[in-house]
Structure formats: structure tokens, C-alpha cells
Amino acid sequence: MSQVSPQRPRGLDQLDRDGFCILPDVIPRKNITAIREEVLAVVAAHRTESAPQQVGFVPGLINHTRCFAPYLLESQLAVLLTASLGAHLRISFTSAIVNEPGNQRGGWHADWPFNQTNAGHIPAPYPDVRMHVTTLWMLSTFSEKNGGTLVVPASHRRRSNPTAHIDCDAQQPLPEEIRITGEAGSVLVMDSRLWHATAANQTQNPRVALAIRYAPWWLNLEVLRPDSAERHRMCRESGRDDNRVPSVPNDVYTQLPVEVQPLFQHWRESPR
Ligand SMILES: O=C(O)CCC(=O)C(=O)O
Structure with missing residues (x-):
């Protein structure tokens, strides 16, 4: 087994260099099937109309199920996130994404707040700082x-992305693209600036x-x-839309594991 330095969390070197890394076994294998089935049931009941065809999408998933909550601060993930973003972490989005058979390849983009089509975005050229x-x-x-x-890989160091008007066709494959593969239970961790795209499920x-x-x-x-x-x-001022992340009702908040509650405190419905 390889030695991991206590000073350098697993994956941090790759996250810095390539803009992503994969943490294995964040969800224990014995629990994956039950969590997957629960998420599929929520998507069947609550999927949004606005998602691309053959993509089941549910924002604010934590309001529908807490089945994944015990792992939100799994030890290797928590250490890596804290080293990346500092103390007092917050969760900004919890979404389910089901790429169904026959879905289309999506466009190259960086995520919020680097996606230049959103009302809330950090204008390109943005600084070389990990912010999300x-x-x-x-x-x-x-x-x-x-x-x-x-x-x-390494596109997080570029100062813009294909959601801006740059010299890149967001719909076309790129010679340097790679595909992420991994076992169920693993987590792909990306700097939100990394250029990425939905792949077709064949x-x-x-x-x-x-x-x-x-x-x-x-x-x-x-x-x-x-x-x-x-x-x-x-x-109104930008003439653009943005993602909608529903607030977390108080009864949902109190159902969360105590150690996970601080991640959602900023998003509670009731006065803080
Ligand atoms: O589902 C995927 O593989 C990609 C999802 C994605 O591009 C996103 O959530 O921004």
C-alpha cells in the first residue's frame, strides 16, 4: 500500500496539477445499491422538465432524501476539501443526475460561478484561485x-472556458479530452473551473x-x-438566469447528521 503524507491529503497534488482527482470508496460498497435505488426513486418522482433529454435531474436533493448525507464529510473527502477551500466549508448544490440510455453528449463548460452564461459568474479572465x-x-x-x-486535464488553469465566446466549439470533442472511469462509491473531485462535459450513455x-x-x-x-x-x-440587471437551489427546511436540517449540519446552516429556511 502506498504511503500518504499527513501533510498532503490524498488527491491534492493531482487536484492542483490536473484540476481533478478520484477518491475511492467514499460510500461503502455494501450501501451503494440502496442509495442508488433511493436516488432513482426520487428522480422518478421529482425530475425537472428543464434538463436535457434523457437526463434525470433533481436539484435540492437533500430536501428529498438524506441517504447520502452520512458521507458528505467522509474522512478523505473532508481532509481534501478543507485543504482546498479552508475551514467552515459550505455545501452549495446537492443534485441527482441520471444519464439515461441514449442521452446526448453535452457542451464543454466550467461550473458555477465560472459558467459565463449565469447571472452570477466571475467574469473571464478569472484569477487562478480555487473558489468552488x-x-x-x-x-x-x-x-x-x-x-x-x-x-x-489542467484546463482549470485557463482563464476562461467555452461558455464564454472563446475560440472553441463547445459541442466538439477536443484532442486532449479524457473520460473519467471509476467504481461505484468513488467520488470525482474537480476544481469547478475544470472544463468538463456530459458523455453519451451507450x-x-x-x-x-x-x-x-x-x-x-x-x-x-x-x-x-x-x-x-x-x-x-x-x-434582472444581467438579463440572465441562474441555477435554483431550494432552501433547506428546518425539519430537513434537523434530520441531518449533527456533524453535517454546519454544511447547510447558511441555507436553512428559518432565521439563523
Ligand atoms: O453528469 C456528468 O457526467 C457531468 C455533469 C456536469 O457536467 C455538471 O454537473 O456540471
Whole structure:
């Protein structure tokens, strides 16, 4: 077994260099099937109309199920996230993403707040600072055929991405792209600036994933809150829309494991 230095969390070197890394066994194998089935049931009941065809998408997943909550601060993940974003972590998004058989390849993009089409975005050219981390949780094994995410290694160091008007066709394959594969229970950790794209699922089975995003305490998330005054103003003034992340009702909050509650405290419905 390879030695991991206590000073350098597992995956941090690769996250710095390539903009992503994969942490294995974040969800214990014995629990994966039950969590996948629960997430599929939530997606069947609550999927949004606005997602691309053959993609089952549910934002604010934590309001529908807490089945994944015990792992949100799994030890290797917590150490890596804290080294990346500092103390007092927050969760910004909890979404289910099911790429169903026959879904289309998606466009190259970087995630919020680097996606230049959102009302809330950090304008390109943006600085070389890690400000947000996207994690994709593999509830199915990600394979070459079933839609393992496409990424462009080291693209997090570029100062823009294909959601801006740059010299790159977001719909076309890129020579340097690679596909992420991994066992169910693994988590792909990406700097949110990394260029990535949905891949087509060419199998007969759904590829089931969670997109959980983590933010530092100092990143303003208010544009994501559906009814915030700041969101209304930013959308109106920019003429753009943004992702909607529903607030967490108090009864949902109290059902969370105590150690996980601080990750959602900023998003509680009731006054803090
Ligand atoms: O589902 C995937 O593989 C990619 C999802 C994605 O691009 C995103 O959540 O921003």
C-alpha cells in the first residue's frame, strides 16, 4: 500500500496539477445499491422538465432524501476539501443526475460561478484561485460506454472556458479530452473551473450520479437562492438566469447528521 503524507491529503497534488482527482470508496460498497435505488426513486418522482433529454435531474436533493448525507464529510473527502477551500466549508448544490440510455453528449463548460452564461459568474479572465469544488459521486460505476464524465486535464488553469465566446466549439470533442472511469462509491473531485462535459450513455442501464458542490465560507451564494432579493436584482440587471437551489427546511436540517449540519446552516429556511 502506498504511503500518504499527513501533510498532503490524498488527491491534492493531482487536484492542483490536473484540476481533478478520484477518491475511492467514499460510500461503502455494501450501501451503494440502496442509495442508488433511493436516488432513482426520487428522480422518478421529482425530475425537472428543464434538463436535457434523457437526463434525470433533481436539484435540492437533500430536501428529498438524506441517504447520502452520512458521507458528505467522509474522512478523505473532508481532509481534501478543507485543504482546498479552508475551514467552515459550505455545501452549495446537492443534485441527482441520471444519464439515461441514449442521452446526448453535452457542451464543454466550467461550473458555477465560472459558467459565463449565469447571472452570477466571475467574469473571464478569472484569477487562478480555487473558489468552488464540484464533486460527482458515482452511484453507478462510470465506464467508457455508460457516460463517464469527459474532462480536459489542467484546463482549470485557463482563464476562461467555452461558455464564454472563446475560440472553441463547445459541442466538439477536443484532442486532449479524457473520460473519467471509476467504481461505484468513488467520488470525482474537480476544481469547478475544470472544463468538463456530459458523455453519451451507450449502454442499456442508467448512469446514476450525485453532483455535490462545496464552497468556502466567503463565496456569495445568494444568487442561487430562488427568492432572494439579490438573485432577482442580478437576473434582472444581467438579463440572465441562474441555477435554483431550494432552501433547506428546518425539519430537513434537523434530520441531518449533527456533524453535517454546519454544511447547510447558511441555507436553512428559518432565521439563523
Ligand atoms: O453528469 C456528468 O457526467 C457531468 C455533469 C456536469 O457536467 C455538471 O454537473 O456540471
